[in-house]
Structures are given as C-alpha cells and as structure tokens.
Amino acid sequence: MTSLDDNSKEKLRSVSVDLNNDASLVIDIPDALCERDMVKFTVHTKTTLSSFQKPDFSVPRQHEDFIWLHDTLVETEEYAGLIIPPAPPKPDFESPREKMHKLGEGEASMTKEEYAKMKQELEAEYLAVFKKTVQVHEVFLQRLSSHPVLSKDRNFQIFLEYDQDLSVRRKNAKEMFGGFFKNMVKSADEVLISGIKEVDDFFEQEKTFLLDYFSKIKDSTAKAEKMTRSHKNIADDYIHISATLNAICAEDSVGVEIRGLLEGRVASDQELKLTELLRYYMRDIQAAKDLLYRRARALANYENSNKALDKARLKSRDIPQAEEHQQQCLQKFDRLSESAKKELTSFKGRRVMAFKKNLVEMAELEIKHAKVSLTAHPIKHTV
C-alpha cells in the first residue's frame, strides 16, 4: 500500500495531484500571496477522517510554519525509522528582483519596446519562481499526507487545522540555536556513518550507494543550474538584438524575436523539469541519508549499551539496569532497521518513477519547441 501510494503521488509534481486511492486526506495549495519578502500559502484540506473537526477547511500558512512542522517531525523519536520528506526550500526571489533592478537602471539606454519586452520576460520569470515554490510546499504536505504513519501525526493535524497564527508554537530563538547544534551533530554523523561497521549487507550497499549518488547529484544540480542560466542569457540577448535590428531597419525583425522567446521558453522548461528534479532529489537523498544516520546512531547506542553491560557485569553492579538498557537499544535498533529497509526500497522505486516522468516530459516539451521553431522559420537551404 505504501509503495503504491508513494508511486502515484510522485507521479505528478505539477499543480494537480492525483492523490492515490485513499481520498481520506486531500491537501492542496490553491492560492498564494506574495508580500514583500514573504509568501503566504493557503493550505486547503479535504478529509473524511473523523480526527478532524471539519471535512473541508483552509488555513493561511507561512514558509516558517512548514519548517517548524518538518523539524518537529524530525525530532520525534518514533519517526526515527522513517524518511521524513525534505523541507521545502525558502522562496527565493532574489534573482528576478536583481534583474528587475538592473533593468530599471538600464532603462534609459533601451528603446521602449525593448524595455517592455524585457519587463515581460522578467515578469514571466518571477511567476515561474512563484509557481515553483508553491509546488514544492504542496508536495511536502502531500507526501506527509500519503505516508501511513506520518499522516497521523498530531503536529501535522495541528498544522492543517489550527486557524490561528502558528507562530506562538514556534520558539524562534531556541530554533535557531537548535539549528546550529543540529548542523554540528550532522557533521559528526557523517564521520560516524563512515566509520561504523555494518552488520547488514543491505544497509551496507545502500549506504555506499546513497553517499556516492548524493555527491554526484549535487554536482549535476550545480552544473544544470549553470547551463540554464547561460540559456537565459542567450534568450535575453536575442531580445536585445531584435530590438536593435528593429531600430535599424524599417521592417520588424519578427524572426529574431520569436527565436528569443523560444530560447527563453526552452531554458525555463529545462529548468523546471530537469534542474528542479535534480534539486528535489538531492534533498530527498539527503533525507534518506538522515535516516541512515539515525540508524547508525541507534547502532552505536546499542553497541555502547553492550559495552556498558559488559562493564557492569565485570563490576557486578547495576546489571539489571544495564541489561534492560541494552534490550531497549536492541529493540530500537531492530525496529529502526526494519522500517528503514522498507522505506529505502520504496524510496528507490519512487525515485525511478519520478525521474522517468520528468525526463519524458522535458523531452516532449523540447521536441515541441523545436518543431515550432522549425515551422516558424523554414530553413530554406538544403543542408
């Protein structure tokens, strides 16, 4: 059931999500407002579950609320054996804002049409960033809702229902400090995970695979970002050229303009599909790695408890306590390993499906664009 749900959910990372057969909890973000530096999302829930007060309701949420939810989930002990979906990244309007600023400065040197066109392109870019961030937040919630265990989390329900400002539940100062501490722990974990001796073959494999894959996908993401940026630059250049040609010649340089728009569209599509895909999975793999860290920590605890038990036996003191402690650790570790195994296998399937879908979509879009550009300007010479 889990894998099926997850598969079908990962299928659509665009606006509409076909949320599995279980319609007991359907979440989407139909609306979002952008003010100054903040984005306010409207989280809309439709549910048949009795644990909620109403069957259909909406609440406004900010980005920080999402982060709070994610962190609480991570900190919950019971979910140590699960892959917690990665937190959505902060909405970043820096790049279009910068460009808008530059455009404003260079307004004097451009013709009116050029300026209008550049402005249009910028607005489109702004809109694209906006759509992306809404999407990412939506996916986060949807993954939570389709997970059998996580969807029942109390904090999750509060997040969905509580119609007043959630900020009272966020202790900001502690969070920031906690965040810093967490990073330190994480780097310690990296050392731990590479040093620990793995008993289980499956986990050994997974570990090597994930570590390797993570570094590669991080690399690919960075390169893909650079490539899309170059594409966008070229599209901008085309706009400038068409404007200047317009000024020189009486006739309209429509051909160049279309080319420019196409390039821009190709660039943004590529970005949306490919780069976003890579970015998302980079984060997801990080989440999987986190699971492995937790397990490794549990294992370390178990081994420590073993050592403690041995020491206690030696000293013949506190033996029952140590034994109990050891038992607890063992249990915890076993539970963790079991759920981790399940999660990781389903994760693999999910990943392959998502890649497939996005790559196919990207290829189809690029073919469409190429066809358009070919028919718009038939290449008259026979090459």
Place this chain on the structure above:
Amino acid sequence: MSASLNRKPPLFPETEEPEPDMADEDSDEGEDIFVSNSKPESVSRGVSQPERVPEEPEDLFSEERCRSTKANGVHPDDDTDLFAEARTDFNSDKSSSSAQKELSDTPSTSSFSRTPAALHSTSLEQLEEEEAKSSFDVDVAVTNPEKVGDGMNAYMAYKVSTRSSLSMFKSKAFTVRRRFSDFLGLYEKLSVKQSLHGCIIPPPPEKSVVGMTKMKVGMDDPSSVEFLERRRAALERFLQRVVSHPLLLQDPDVREFLERDDLPRAVNTQTLSGAGFLKMITKASDAVSKMTIKMNESDTWFEDKFQEVEAEEQQLRKLHVVVDSLVNHRKELCVNTAIFAKSMAMLGNSEDSTALSRALSQLAEVEDKMEQLHQEQAASDFFIFAELLADYIRLLAAVRGCFDQRVRSWQRWQEAQSTLQKKREAEAKLLWANKPDKLQQAKEEITEVCLVHNIVTFLLFWSSCCGGRAVGCIISATKALSLLKQEQSQF
C-alpha cells in the same frame, strides 16, 4: 576564387555555383557608383544567397549587361542621373524582379546600342562574351597564411592571387606574397593621395598586438586560429574593395602591390616608429581643429547624409555589442553543456536501476551533441554576423573620414581666402604709401595666393562631388542589413 565564399562557413555549399558570376559582377567596368554599389550588393547577396539560388543567375547577368551598356569611365554630366538610379535601386526591397525593372529602364538613356533582348538572356557564354569586352576585370583573393621567420621577428605572409584580363597588368594571373604591414602601407599611400579627391578608401583590418604576439610566440590555440582567419578574410575584403573602385585601381601603387615580387618594407606603419608618432599627433590636432572650427554647411544634402551616417554608425555599434555578447554567452553555454553532460554521465553510471541508468547516459550523449551544435552556431554567428557588422562600422568610419576631408578642404579654403584678403589689404596700403618695389612684391604674393585659393576651391568642390556619390553608395549598402536580419532569423 571569390571573396564571399571564403567568408562563409561551409554551411552553404550550394552557393558555389552563382559565386563566380558575382565575382565577375564585381569586376564590371562602368560607373564607379555601380561598381561600389555592387560590392555591398554582392556582400548582401552572398549572405542571403540560400533564399535566392534559383533567381540569382538571371538577375546578375541582366544587371551586368545593363552596366556594360554604360560608357566607361566617369561621366560628370550623367552624375545626378546615375546617382538617382543607384538610390532607387536599393530603396526597393531587393527583390530581383524590381531590381530588374529598375535597371531595364536605364538602357534607354545610354549611348550604346544594345538590344533590350540581351538583358534577359541568361546563358553563361554571353556573360563571358561581355567579360571579354569589359575592360575592368580584376579578381583578387587572399589565401594561405604561412608563418615566416622565427621568434619576435616572425610574421604571417599571405598569398595574394590576382586574375585579370586588364591590359595594364603584365600577365593574366599572378601571385605574390604579402604581409600585414604591406597592406597597411598600401592603405596609407592611398589615403594620402586619393582622399583629396573625395574617394572613400576602404579601411584595412585593425592591428592587434595580442593576436600577433600570440602568433609570434607560436601558440597554436583555437583563438589564434580564429584571429588569423578573421584577419585573412578582412584583408581579402579590403583588397576587393580597392580593386573594384576604378579610381583606386588606376593608382600605380595598387598595381605595384599586386604585381611586384618584392615590396619595400613599409616601415611607417609601425606604431613605434617616427611616422607612427607623427600620425598620432596629426590625429590629435585634427580632433582639436574639428572641435574649434565649425563649417557652415551650405549644402543641406551633406548635412543630412552626415547625420544619417552618424546615426547608422551608432546603431551598428550597439548591434555589434549585443551580437558580441550573444556570441560570448553561447560559448559559455557550450562549456556549461559539456560539463553538464559529463556530470550526467557519471550520475548515470552510479545509478543502480539499469533502465534509468541507460536513460541518463543517453541524456548525457544528447547534451554532448547539443554542445557541438552550439559551438557551430557560435562560430557562424561570429564569422557571418559579428564580423560583418565590424566591417561595416569601419567602413562608415571611412565615410566619416571623407566628410572630414571635405571639412578640412573647406578650412584650407577659408584660410586661403583670409590670406588673400590680407595680402590685398597690404597691397592697398602700399599703393597708398606709394612704394613701387614693395608694391611689385606684394603683387607677386597676391598672384601666388590667388593660385592657391583657386586650387583649393577646385579641390573642395571636386571632393564634394565624388564624396557625395560615394557616400550615397555606402548609405544604401547599410540598407542591405534588412536582409541580414532575415538571415539571422534562420539561426
């Protein structure tokens, strides 16, 4: 061996066939207008060639015949007439039918009896027949740069081949080796002599310290190969423009350049020589005098044309900047795509699901292919578009030089006038004071000054006429840019 061929990347092989016709068209005799007209026309034709392959041959032949019906040499009386035609030629939208129509009107005014039927035949033999009768037929090419010498004294020698049936040359076809400073020397000599006549001397390519040092040191990277190719193409265009200008062709210096095996080293083109410094100083003083003395323009035609030229130059400069940035960004895209492709390949390798792994590696391959395409695109952008723009910008600068010449002659005229005035006053004074010997001296001085004054006046008006006509051609050439954008839309 036509120039435009060498300038194009191999992407347009089928244009080969009409090329020889275009070269011959260049070499046509007839009015300097048409010949200089043909230069920009053929350039633009070359660029727009792919769209017009079936129509071209007909058009070229008909035009060529029209011109051959004109009288040889410059006819001052036909000036305004021909000039008007040249203008209308290019105001029409370059469609071969309209061009044909325009030109078919002109034979009626010519003094030669040539049946209009000749206009419409398209056979190659007839063209050759025409050629034999035409007396201006020179075809030059610059090829094959080779490195001569070693170390800091090394230079590139280019092969300059000429093919001609003109009687003033010793043989039909000959080759010489020339180096860059030789070309510059030719340009210097021509500008000194001919600019007084108001001719527009085509500009040579610029010096480049970086490029030359790289070459001298022997670095063989792609950018220096590119540099060499640009320089070679630019030198070829320069020579062709010189050769298609009938006045310049008559110049003995040009002939010497094309024929003579061993040219004396043109030292005064070196930047660090005495002549180089002198040039810089004269340039500075010219700039100052331009700012201080304003010529009151009596002829509005010149005023208008000057404004037009300036505006065009600015536009072209802007366009050039943007195209340059496009080329750079595309090169950046190439690099980034290549890096991305490699990273994708690695990702595909480490992927354990075989289907996805295959898909990712294929994506990597596709990106690789795209990178190559982008590179080709960047190269063609550069060679066709950017270089062409730079060339026209230089040409427009030469046109402005022509205007400046005119202003300078006017200044000299004013000076001569004022000197004459002063001398006359002195003479009057002396008459008044009644000193016979001084009087004689004064009279002699006056005649001298009068002579100078007359010469300068003549030169001024002569330059105005020639410059005017030539300017008209150049202006119309820039209208050919409307074709360029069509080309660009195919990119």
